[in-house]
Amino acid sequence: MNVLIVDDDRINLALFSHLLEDIPDATIFEASDPNEALTWCQEHDTDLLLLDYMMPKMDGFTFLQQFRDLSGQDHVPVIMITADAKTAVKHAALELSANDFLTKPVNKAELRSRVSNMLTMRKAQLRQVGLTRNLEREVKAVEERLRESEQGTANRLTAAAQYRDPETGAHLLRMANYARLIAANLGLSEEEQNDIYDAAPLHDIGKIGIPDHILLKPGRLDCAEMAIMRTHPTIGAHILKDESSKLMCNASAIALSHHEKFDGSGYPQGLAGEDIPLYGRIVAVADVFDALTSSRPYKAAWSIDRAIAWVRQNSGIHFDPLCVSALLADPDKIQDIIDAHQEEDGHVS
Structure with a gap:
């Protein structure tokens, strides 16, 4: 002493x-x-x-x-x-x-x-x-093991969903990175940025509850089929709901709210503005932007400029204007994400 x-x-x-x-x-x-x-x-x-x-x-x-x-x-x-x-x-x-x-x-x-x-x-x-x-170290170690376990569960759920949904792993990675980019430019903490990155890939997990003849239909869905398709956010939120897991709580909120629109015309609850959870508003922009810039069997990929113009046009209607501005504040990082997460054939799809 x-x-x-x-x-x-x-x-x-x-x-x-x-x-x-x-x-x-x-x-x-x-x-x-x-x-x-x-x-x-x-x-x-x-x-x-x-x-x-x-x-x-x-x-x-x-x-x-x-x-x-x-x-x-x-x-x-x-x-x-x-x-x-x-x-x-x-x-x-x-x-x-x-x-x-x-x-x-x-x-x-x-x-x-x-x-x-x-x-x-x-x-x-x-x-x-x-x-x-010592107690803090032990608690941190337990939390890390729980986080790894939760992440493993999330990864397995995402992999399971990919067997039924034509969306690819590269799409999910790009979308999650866009979501993290938006969160960062909104000023969210690094922990929150990582939270949304981890949870975002589970946004469409509810599609595993949609019948194949609707989910995999090559043409446009009729009104009855669309009504069934629009149940997937509620199904996903139910699958993911787990109050003891921050990751699953975030993923459940995203699954339920990412098809809501800023003007209140979205689904399943018809929420508007800031009544839509922030993570849902962020993922809505990230998901649609990647869908626009990706090729699908029924459409060619849009150019980044065209997608940016469309997203801007729908700012305040479909999307939260702050989230749109946060994504478009870093066009170079958008291109970096696209370049880093291409499909095996070298194309974004």
Whole structure:
């Protein structure tokens, strides 16, 4: 345990060091210059500070304030030592976070007893800090394992959906990256950006509940078939609903809301504006933009410029204008996403 004694009187330093030299586990350090003492504290761990109040260059109160401002020194026990026995000085020292107070001339037994007690308190404090850090590491490890498990489940669900839905893995990657790009340009935190990236590929999981003759129909759906197709957001939200999993909660909200339109004309709930969950508004832009710029059996891929023009035209109608602006703020990154996630034949599809 590092015990630092700060006193401008070298005789006092020598005396205190002598009185404390055989306290178990205590290593004594002396400083007659307060500024040098603060520098020492920046470079070493301090477990107990014995601080003189009356010093010419910097009084003990000023030193204590600057000491507490140093990183990691806010809970270090401090004993203030002074020849000034006024009650006001003692109260001021305690209000400035001193833990104890000794008046000169210091009694040897009292000094040793209080130092020993403070070091015992400091050891208990450090043990608690260690226990807390270990617990935090364990919690973090558990959370990481849960996240990996959830991500594995999400990946398997996405893979299962691809067996029934003609959308490709590259489409899902591009769409998820567009969603993350929008989230970033909206100012969402890195954690939120990763959340939407992880959840977005599950947006159409509900299509596994749509009959093949509708899902795989090559031509236009009739009104009855379209009504059935429009149940897939509700099916997906039901499949993914899991209040104990942040990933699944996000994915469920996206599945349910990504076909809503900003003007309220979407489905399944007819939500409008900011009543549509933000992640759903983001994925709506990302999903449609990639669909426009991708080739399908029934259409050729649009150029990026044409797709941008169409998305802008539908800003405030189909899409949240802020999400549109967030996507289109980085055209170079749009092209980077397309280049990075092409199909095996080298084309976006």
